[in-house]
Amino acid sequence: MTISYTKDSLIETLKQIRALGWIENRRHGNDGGIGNTLEDLLGIDENNLPIPNAAEWELKCQRSRTASLTTLLHREPSPLGMRLVPRLLLPKYGWRHEKAGSKYPDTEMSFRQTINAVSRTDRGFGIRADHNERKVIVSFDASKVNSRHNDWLNQVKQKVSLDELNPQPYWGFDDLFHAIGSKLHNCFYIKADTKKESGKEYFHYTDIMMLQKFSLEKFIIAIEQGNILVDFDARTGHNHGTKFRLRQDCMPDLYETVKKF
DNA sequence: GGTACCTGGAG
DNA sequence: TCTCCAGGTAC
Numbered sequence: 334m335t336i337s338y339t340k341d342s343l344i345e346t347l348k349q350i351r352a353l354g355w356i357e358n359r360r361h362g363n364d365g366g367i368g369n370t371l372e373d374l375l376g377i378d379e380n381n382l383p384i385p386n387a388a389e390w391e392l393k394c395q396r397s398r399t400a401s402l403t404t405l406l407h408r409e410p411s412p413l414g415m416r417l418v419p420r421l422l423l424p425k426y427g428w429r430h431e432k433a434g435s436k437y438p439d440t441e442m443s444f445r446q447t448i449n450a451v452s453r454t455d456r457g458f459g460i461r462a463d464h465n466e467r468k469v470i471v472s473f474d475a476s477k478v479n480s481r482h483n484d485w486l487n488q489v490k491q492k493v494s495l496d497e498l499n500p501q502p503y504w505g506f507d508d509l510f511h512a513i514g515s516k517l518h519n520c521f522y523i524k525a526d527t528k529k530e531s532g533k534e535y536f537h538y539t540d541i542m543m544l545q546k547f548s549l550e551k552f553i554i555a556i557e558q559g560n561i562l563v564d565f566d567a568r569t570g571h572n573h574g575t576k577f578r579l580r581q582d583c584m585p586d587l588y589e590t591v592k593k594f
Numbered sequence: 595g596g597t598a599c600c601t602g603g604a605g
Numbered sequence: 606t607c608t609c610c611a612g613g614t615a616c
Contacts, residue, residue, distance in 0.1 A: 368601080369601095399603085400603090400604090400606080401602070401603060401604095402602095403602095404600085404601075404602070406599085406600095407598070407599050407600070408598090408599085409597090409598065409599090413598095416597090419597090430610095431609080431610090443609075443610085445608070445609045445610060446608080446609085447606095447607065447608070447609085454607075454608080455607080455608080456608095562607095566609090566610075566611095568610085571611095571612095572597075572598080573598095573599095573600095573610085573611080573612090573613095574597090574598060574599055574600080575598095580606095
């Protein structure tokens with residue numbers, strides 16, 4: 334059972350929650366506690382912001398001081414049927430997982446890369462936005478690999494080649510916009526201060542922002558500015574999926590209309 | 595049960 | 606900041 338809100342009543346309730354000050358984390362040991370606790374206070378279910386006649390509202394919650402990137406959505410790269418993460422990137426460009434032979438089987442491989450459009454990772458990966466093809470394209474440049482990865486680079490050379498990825502994984506602009514637009518078209522974005530006392534964690538929900546009209550143009554600009562990153566997150570036994578992630582404080586940059594309360 | 599999604603963080 | 610990583614669910 335969930336409570337229904339209008340936009341205005343939700344804003345008023347969020348203001349009241351802000352006025353409560355420090356609130357104990359209701360989901361100890363859960364990284365999502367900051368969001369779950371707010372959902373408990375609002376009396377709503379996870380991933381369900383029930384505002385009648387206002388479809389497509391997302392509640393997004395984040396700690397004020399965190400180095401973490403905000404995950405916008407998950408999407409495996411195209412062509413989807415080729416399953417390029419488990420079939421190409423992980424086996425050919427992956428490395429031995431640091432816990433292979435202990436937590437995981439001896440053969441466990443890892444491919445974790447957080448890549449952007451303005452610089453290469455130290456393993457030579459990057460993305461670029463191609464406006465003619467209307468795609469975000471993944472690229473590998475062996476000449477940009479840091480010498481600390483020489484052994485790994487030699488393995489890549491033996492297993493595949495040092496040339497550009499073939500095929501290059503990509504996401505179509507329009508596919509991305511549909512996926513992200515249907516999820517984040519409109520968003521209540523809440524930030525909270527955190528503190529720990531006597532082993533208990535507390536939240537103070539301080540910033541209330543209403544973000545409206547997600548913009549594809551602004552999304553692509555954020556990619557080109559390096560403020561949105563693509564995060565590969567696969568090991569042999571579990572592909573956690575490929576994420577589009579946002580640098581801290583860039584969320585309002587993606588919307589046409591920003592209102593603070 | 596496999597795959598693609600979800601929530602994220604530590605050093 | 607970047608590198609590398611976690612436990613989950615929906616279908």
